[in-house]
Amino acid sequence: MAYDNPNFFHTKSSSINEEISLEPFSISGYSLFMKREDRIHSEVSGNKFRKLKYLVEDMKVSPKRAILTFGGAFSNHIAATAAMGKLFGIPTVGVIRGEELEQYKENNPTLQYASGCGMRLIFISRSDYRDKDQGDVLKRYVSDLHEYYIIPEGGTSSLAVKGCSEILSDTDTKFDYVAAAVGTGGTFAGILNSLQPHQEGIGFSVLNGTFQKEILGKFSNNTHYHLTDKYNFGGYAKIDSELVRFINKFKEIAGIQLDPVYTAKMMYGIMNLMKEGYFRKNSRILAIHTGGLQGIEGMNLRLKSKNLPQIEI
Numbered sequence: 001m002a003y004d005n006p007n008f009f010h011t012k013s014s015s016i017n018e019e020i021s022l023e024p025f026s027i028s029g030y031s032l033f034m035k036r037e038d039r040i041h042s043e044v045s046g047n048k049f050r051k052l053k054y055l056v057e058d059m060k061v062s063p064k065r066a067i068l069t070f071g072g073a074f075s076n077h078i079a080a081t082a083a084m085g086k087l088f089g090i091p092t093v094g095v096i097r098g099e100e101l102e103q104y105k106e107n108n109p110t111l112q113y114a115s116g117c118g119m120r121l122i123f124i125s126r127s128d129y130r131d132k133d134q135g136d137v138l139k140r141y142v143s144d145l146h147e148y149y150i151i152p153e154g155g156t157s158s159l160a161v162k163g164c165s166e167i168l169s170d171t172d173t174k175f176d177y178v179a180a181a182v183g184t185g186g187t188f189a190g191i192l193n194s195l196q197p198h199q200e201g202i203g204f205s206v207l208n209g210t211f212q213k214e215i216l217g218k219f220s221n222n223t224h225y226h227l228t229d230k231y232n233f234g235g236y237a238k239i240d241s242e243l244v245r246f247i248n249k250f251k252e253i254a255g256i257q258l259d260p261v262y263t264a265k266m267m268y269g270i271m272n273l274m275k276e277g278y279f280r281k282n283s284r285i286l287a288i289h290t291g292g293l294q295g296i297e298g299m300n301l302r303l304k305s306k307n308l309p310q311i312e313i
């Protein structure tokens with residue numbers, strides 16, 4: 001096994017902050033920076049790098065010799081786990097939501113990528129996926145389940161949260177607000193754990209609701225945050241022409257590619273909160289770019305099939 005890839009999780013543990021000029025967006029009175037976690041590694045990027053770091057270390061000292069994890073058709077977590085497995089020589093299995101996807105897998109860039117990294121894909125029905133933690137549901141698909149180190153959906157666990165608490169570095173204490181997109185809540189919980197008392201966390205739920213508060217409370221004692229789903233564009237992976245236009249404009253002006261599922265909704269939300277006067281005047285805001293760029297190709301295929309404008313890459 002090639003577990004000891006010496007330069008992987010250890011060499012580069014902090015990413016740079018880039019200033020975003022707000023004038024072209026007709027906003028003034030704040031300074032906005034983006035932490036380029038998407039640049040931290042070419043294949044295991046953003047919050048996935050952080051989430052997998054300690055999980056891989058834990059797996060190395062466990063008797064398990066392969067990883068099994070879960071995700072949807074365009075999952076960043078599936079892509080990153082597959083890439084990490086390839087880099088470390090760890091066999092990986094991805095349990096994918098939706099058995100109908102098997103016949104379309106050749107047309108799905110995320111699944112193609114994962115499978116190209118050597119990940120074995122197992123497609124299960126949506127109802128079994130929902131019940132996957134119950135009884136013997138998974139054993140019907142994976143007979144030797146006990147052999148696997150299981151990483152939960154979205155990669156969220158206490159070790160993942162520990163990794164995400166390393167996103168911020170000492171110099172980031174100068175910011176008044178730190179913003180992140182929120183799916184399961186693990187990444188934001190890690191960020192909350194490393195905030196100073198004068199800093200407020202701003203979480204943008206990309207799902208319907210702010211039920212992640214429960215997870216946040218489980219993994220962090222910090223309650224100094226604001227969590228909203230107001231900028232979720234209708235729910236998980238929902239997108240319209242306005243968001244596509246925003247992504248393309250942001251890239252043109254700031255030179256930074258946003259992903260449509262997470263970081264674009266966060267950035268759109270930040271700018272709207274600025275316009276609505278949520279932030280204190282002259283405050284400094286740090287937005288975390290949590291990666292997810294691999295999902296753009298798949299989203300563009302969906303936009304194309306609906307004759308909608310596409311995201312410029």
Ligand SMILES: Cc1ncc(COP(=O)(O)O)c(C=O)c1O
Nearest residue numbers: 076183184185186187290291292
């Ligand atoms: C690119 C990206 N950003 C943000 C998130 C949200 O992370 P979490 O599920 O820990 O809230 C995810 C999901 O893992 C993601 O893929």
